[in-house]
Amino acid sequence: MIACGSINPQVFFMENKIQILLIGSNEAIMATITRLVNQEISWQATTCLSTESAMEQLLKNDFALVLIGAGLDDENDLILKIKKVKPAQRIVKHFGGGSGLLFGEIKQALGLP
Amino acid sequence: MAQTVLHRSNTRGVADHGWLKSYQSFSFAGYYNPDRINFGALRVLNDDIVTGGMGFGEHPHDNMEIISIPLSGELHHADSMGNKASIKAGEIQVMSAGTGIYHSEYNGDNKEPAKFLQIWLFPNQRNVQPRYDQQTLKNEDKVNEFVQILSPNPDDDGVWIYQDAWFNLANFDEGNVKSYELHKPGNGVYVFVLEGDILVNGQALATRDGLGIWDTESIDIKALGSASFLLMEVPMKF
Numbered sequence: 001m002i003a004c005g006s007i008n009p010q011v012f013f014m015e016n017k018i019q020i021l022l023i024g025s026n027e028a029i030m031a032t033i034t035r036l037v038n039q040e041i042s043w044q045a046t047t048c049l050s051t052e053s054a055m056e057q058l059l060k061n062d063f064a065l066v067l068i069g070a071g072l073d074d075e076n077d078l079i080l081k082i083k084k085v086k087p088a089q090r091i092v093k094h095f096g097g098g099s100g101l102l103f104g105e106i107k108q109a110l111g112l113p
Numbered sequence: 114m115a116q117t118v119l120h121r122s123n124t125r126g127v128a129d130h131g132w133l134k135s136y137q138s139f140s141f142a143g144y145y146n147p148d149r150i151n152f153g154a155l156r157v158l159n160d161d162i163v164t165g166g167m168g169f170g171e172h173p174h175d176n177m178e179i180i181s182i183p184l185s186g187e188l189h190h191a192d193s194m195g196n197k198a199s200i201k202a203g204e205i206q207v208m209s210a211g212t213g214i215y216h217s218e219y220n221g222d223n224k225e226p227a228k229f230l231q232i233w234l235f236p237n238q239r240n241v242q243p244r245y246d247q248q249t250l251k252n253e254d255k256v257n258e259f260v261q262i263l264s265p266n267p268d269d270d271g272v273w274i275y276q277d278a279w280f281n282l283a284n285f286d287e288g289n290v291k292s293y294e295l296h297k298p299g300n301g302v303y304v305f306v307l308e309g310d311i312l313v314n315g316q317a318l319a320t321r322d323g324l325g326i327w328d329t330e331s332i333d334i335k336a337l338g339s340a341s342f343l344l345m346e347v348p349m350k351f
Contacts, residue, residue: 032172
């Protein structure tokens with residue numbers, strides 16, 4: 001199980017890895033995104049291939065960021081569900097499917113330099 | 114009142130991987146500048162030089178409209194939809210990555226570098242079925258006119274994408290003056306100079322400078338010498 005803590009990324013960064021929940025149904029692309037996120041020494045990815053498993057993870061753990069990847073038919077519904085249980089949850093839709101935009105999206109969403 | 118953002122060529126991000134030299138107008142991969150994320154729906158403008166025989170191995174994309182415009186040399190493309198093609202100067206390639214696509218892109222020549230613009234736009238729909246297209250540009254040699262190379266409309270000139278965007282290439286002779294009328298309210302135009310010197314609404318631009326303009330219905334362009342440039346009209350909100 002992934003270790004979890006504060007959702008304040010600055011505090012989290014100091015104390016532990018920044019936990020990022022990745023959700024998307026394209027297994028091959030999600031594997032690539034997971035590998036890229038985990039390459040960053042201070043970030044740790046938890047990856048779910050369905051909205052159901054993602055909601056289970058969110059109810060059990062805190063994440064600094066939820067990143068929504070490709071292939072989910074119901075991504076707007078998913079955002080509503082997440083906001084219902086965690087109104088302050090940071091959520092970003094991922095574009096590009098690889099390293100090009102990923103790091104910028106995460107840094108921008110978390111307010112990291 | 115029109116608003117502008119100026120990106121001088123020497124302020125772009127630079128990535129030098131040996132086989133690839135990439136000049137990046139907006140944040141990309143290892144280049145992150147929070148003040149240079151995008152211009153409306155235009156998210157990536159990479160000015161790439163690929164060494165002979167080298168290229169991008171198979172890698173994924175999703176949910177992005179990806180346009181390649183070769184400037185010199187030849188690129189060999191292969192993708193997970195079964196497309197195998199080569200593109201060269203005078204052609205344009207587009208991929209709607211949608212739910213996901215894998216592709217590779219290599220310099221088709223073992224010696225000469227291939228130079229091309231890699232342009233990514235946010236799509237107006239997520240998770241579309243991936244698609245690939247390439248076209249030879251019509252009227253590419255036309256002088257002192259705007260030549261449309263991309264639009265949202267499959268029946269219009271050039272390739273089409275899932276976004277309310279229009280791209281035009283232009284080759285102007287010295288002194289030529291022309292106004293570009295935007296297609297849609299709320300859109301802006303990013304002018305990228307391929308070569309030469311131009312004035313855009315009075316702002317001087319040189320080779321590889323970029324100027325974004327929005328809150329306007331038209332822009333005026335004058336060539337200070339022989340010049341070529343790319344106009345990218347994109348939604349500012351999307």
